[in-house]
Amino acid sequence: MVSTCSLWFYIATLILPVTVCAQQTFFPQAAVPLAIRSPHFSMWYNCPADTQPLSNSWLEFWNGATISWGGNIRVDGLTYAWMGQYNLQNSTANVTDIKITPTRSIFTMQAGPMNVTVTFLTPIEPSDWVNQSTPFSYISVEAQSLDGAAHLVQFYTELSSEFVTGIRPQGDQGGGLVSWQSSRTATSIYHQTEPEQPQPYAEVADQAEDGKGYLATTLRPGLTWAISRDTQHPFINFGNLSNAEDSTTSGPLGKPWYDVAFAVDLGNIQSTPSPVTWAIGYVRDPVVQYSTSSGTIELRRPYWTTRYSDIDTLIDAFLADYPAALRRAIAFDEKVMGDASKISSEYVDLISLVARQVMGGLDITVGSGDVTDATDVKIFMKDIGSSERVNPVERMFAAFPAYLYLNASLGGALLAPLLDHQSNQSALPYAAQDIGTTYPNVTGTHGPHSQGVEQSGNMLIMMYAHARVSGDGSLLAQYYSTAKRWADYLVSNALTPSNQDTADGESNANLTNLAIKGIIGVKAMAEISRAVQEDSDAEYYDSQANSLSSSWLSLAQSSDRQHLLGQYGDESSWAMMYNVYADLLLQTNMVPRDVLAKQTAYYQTLLQTEASHLGLPIDYVSALSKTATWTLLTSATVTDDGVRDQLIRYAWDRAATNKTTGKYPDVYDADTGDRVSSGGGVAGPALGAMFAHLALNVPNTTIVVPSSGTSRPNGAGTGNKSKSHVGAIAGGVVGGVVLLALIAGAATLIYRKKRRGGRSQRSLSPHRRHKEEEGSLDLTLPYPFEGDTDASGGGTPPPFVGVRSSKAAREHERERARLMHQPDRNMSSLFPLSETGHSIPSSEQISTGASSLPSAFLTGLRSEVEHLRRLVQGLREDRMQPPPEYSSTTD
CATH class of the missing domain: 1.50.10.10 (Glycosyltransferase)
Structure with a gap:
């Protein structure tokens, strides 16, 4: 006897609309993005007015060329199409809802007594360029019983070689020559198809002629596969595939159509314990033939090759990452959609x-x-x-x-x-x-x-x-x-x-x-x-x-x-x-x-x-x-x-x-x-x-x-690889910044000695030299360094580096020692800290700190300090320069 719940369910099935196009508050111009990963991997679902939904349509390349990628669900022995244009005796799944987010297109549909959710996920990860450049996209399928009872459920998906060439059949004439094969890793199985005679860096009808198409899934109980001219009928009849390839491994695109396919038998379930997930990919390596400004030719490779050395490793990692990738995609969608709202x-x-x-x-x-x-x-x-x-x-x-x-x-x-x-x-x-x-x-x-x-x-x-x-x-x-x-x-x-x-x-x-x-x-x-x-x-x-x-x-x-x-x-x-x-x-x-x-x-x-x-x-x-x-x-x-x-x-x-x-x-x-x-x-x-x-x-x-x-x-x-133009620098930014403070102190000492009549007039050049009668004092800053640490934990500045007269050197070292042993005269008290924690004086601060000096002397001193200050800033910025691929403006 049919329960009241089941009877209600079947009545509702009869009155549900076949297509959801007219129901949607927002239906994007009859074209829904599905798997869009690169200029040559762009797959869409097209649903113009008065046509069937995803469950009765083949997918399309961006230019409208058909890509025969389909999927079925078998429930209690009856088969329903959830993607693709099939001539099934039973029915297509009725699409009841479509949701589009920045990374996902989610279709909800009804297949007999099961509610089916099909999610196309193309990750967007702009701050991880390995992930972003990975030329694969996910499709996952879930099912939930609508009547509360358990049902025998099997899923199926197939893909043709239209994915890898723009040369289509013309009438009875075949299309481009393609080949196919199946491979297995420790955790995954994948089918591969490609042009039999690839044409490097060539396109036909906007599709590249030098790439390989992949359909992959994780090894699991109940999984079967096949590469054959007829993969669907065994699934319709038995719910599984032959685990074999036909003897032919290549041929022209067209009739008889060869497809690569997977099936998964979930047994009697009320709901899928986890999504049944496949990965679809289109790989070109190299991707660009680049003529440099010098005239040489570079064959540029995809960025993902910096982490993965071969396709097996990439596919295993991509499939294993699905749960985490989905969580990241949801977080990304929420952030972007929240900002847009x-x-x-x-x-x-x-x-x-x-x-x-x-x-x-x-x-x-x-x-x-x-x-x-x-x-x-x-x-x-x-x-x-x-x-x-x-x-x-x-x-x-x-x-x-x-x-x-x-x-x-x-x-x-x-x-x-x-x-x-x-x-x-x-x-x-x-x-x-x-x-x-x-x-x-x-x-x-x-x-x-x-x-x-x-x-x-x-x-x-x-x-x-x-x-x-x-x-x-x-x-x-x-x-x-x-x-x-x-x-x-x-x-x-x-x-x-x-x-x-x-x-x-x-x-x-x-x-x-x-x-x-x-x-x-x-x-x-x-x-x-x-x-x-x-x-x-x-x-x-x-x-x-x-x-x-x-x-x-x-x-x-x-x-x-x-x-x-x-x-x-x-x-x-x-x-x-x-x-x-x-x-x-x-x-x-x-x-x-x-x-x-x-x-x-x-x-x-x-x-x-x-x-x-x-x-x-x-x-x-x-x-x-x-x-x-x-x-x-x-x-x-x-x-x-x-x-x-x-x-x-x-x-x-x-x-x-x-x-x-x-x-x-x-x-x-x-x-x-x-x-x-x-x-x-x-x-x-x-x-x-x-x-x-x-x-x-x-x-x-x-x-x-x-x-x-x-x-x-x-x-x-x-x-990122530039060298500093300060040729004689030999110590650290900390030590160099100390010297900036010493300039003011040394200048004050020199001026006081001049007033006592002991010295002739000195001048400060704006070109980094302080010349005096007995020699010259090189004010070149040292390279960045981590200073030695004394017993108290303080940093010891490096010795002053440069060529100078012995008398000038002795005088400088005495003043340096005096300043460093007077807590109220160290750099942090003379000048406020910069964002790096180091004190970098400005010319105005020098003017304030040495107000007793004559204006002409201060003008030269300010010029010199400002120049040195720029050198220190340049060094600091050079060291802090981040690799561009890790810079991000999003959290």
Whole structure:
């Protein structure tokens, strides 16, 4: 007899909707991110209007190409599909809920008497670059009885070789030649498939032709496997597989289809004791063919190879890490979604939708060799869904808020190859657009182009943004003259740009939005100069930026001074001033707050007069299209939360519509929502602009610049490996700082002796030498050291190092001994402690401590002390420089 509970359950099954698409409060434009790990590993679920859900659809590569990855659950002998398009006699599982977080897509569905939860987890771990670069993703399945009874449950998943080649069957003709095999480790079993004749660094229909696909799981009771033309029917009939490969190990892609598959028999259960988990991966090694600035070719390897020497070790570690990886992912999701919820719930949805593709557009690499070097890091971005270019500067600029929020060191490693290639190319006064036209072939920069203001502004803004958030100033020092070249170009061309194109493909002269980007770039150069202690340059670029911004305000504002024009002098013109975002991000204050407030009020008017149901166009010129990237940057510049939320809502509306197919594009028609192919892309990292609001709240860090950075020619080594330019230093910072205090005491003693008539006039050179009649006193500081410790536990300073007359040396040592044995005259009482715990006097403090000396003498003394102080600071910063891959802006 059927129980009342069971009867209710089966009635409910009949009335449940087949598809959840129309039910969702937020369903992301009919495309859900599933496993997005790298530019060539990007798998999605597509559910446009009026079609079946995940349980009756094959997955897709980002460009829409089918990837036959499926899954079934067998309950009491009846088989239900929970992923994939199968012609089953029984049924598909009915999807009842979908939840999307930054790292996970979670499907809840019903398969007969069992509730099934399918979780796709792609970890985002921006502060662990081994984990982040690991080219694997998880899928786990759990089941729970709905009627309280135990049921016989078996799970199944299969994958075809469409994963590893873009060459698809044409009619009866086969596709690309592929091979397959199964392997076992001590704890895992995995299937591998790859092109039979790999084509290094080549793509077909956007898919790489030199990678290997993997489907793996942990060895466990009830596990069976097969590689065969027919793996599903044995599972449907018996709930298990043959544990064997067909005799054929390779062949053309297509009919008869060969699949690699696993099945797990859980027996009679009310619920799964733990998730049934598989790992899917796509491995390319090397990943990038990189032509260096010197012309040599580097075959860059994935960063994970710095920890794992072979695929077996990697797979075992990845599978074993699932419980911990899930906990980390949940914590990451809670942090990111919590931060986003301070803006709006729609903003949470947008951030959750794009997070995986923002990170999945990158390859984190190290140099090749017998031993990989974890400090030799370069990151490469593919312009996915658009131009396929390598490290496209304008797309990096759009995505940069995400990297600043997640870990600003990602931005530095992205900038590094761009800067490396341009450091020795002084023929172009402006920044390049990219470093290659066809990913993953990094051929270097290109010739002249018409985006000089656009790309130079982008590069300077990103360089300074990376340094001020990460604290790593090595790129600023190493490529200082390159940055100056771009800044000088902007000084001459930013205010009234002509014959210039924008990132949106517009070429009108005197575009207000383009001009302010260049001006902010000049101001960023002033801050870069200040960071590397090039004070005269800082003053120059400050002056230029202030003058340019003043002129810009007079040209850019409407005649009534109530809003900004899209083009100088055209009172009917307007634009989304998304480039003003950089001013807020860098806190450069080029655009006054009252101007932003007036512009916000003007946006309110535009939203009523110019916006469609999917948002505001970019400007008065591009009336047919808009970008989600620029909309989100603009929303972060307004002073009214209502206007902010409406702009975000427009982007959300476009993401939520299922009236168009494909992944969320960053450029689309404002009226229809259709993708605009010119200048836009899909499934790529540029949607990192969605993180614009979160990046504004990332704290800044003191920029640490190698002391010798500005004296080294561009491209010579890295900031982390720079050597100090203080050649004769031989002791420690502590001992050196003691000497700074002794200068004041020694100078006082010398002056007193002069007043007694015993000495001739002395002078202090600003070039580190104190000359006297009997010899010269070398004030060179010692190398950092840990001082000897006496019985009392105190540190003993090192002896004074330098060439001097014996009389001067004796006099100095007597004064040094006197000072060190007077507790009220040690350094901590003379000068306050610095952040390192060492006392470093300023020139003003020297003036106060030796006020009895004549002003001319004090002027020279202050100059000398200030110089020595900079040397000590440089040494301290050089020692404290962190490896970029471990810098993080998140807790």
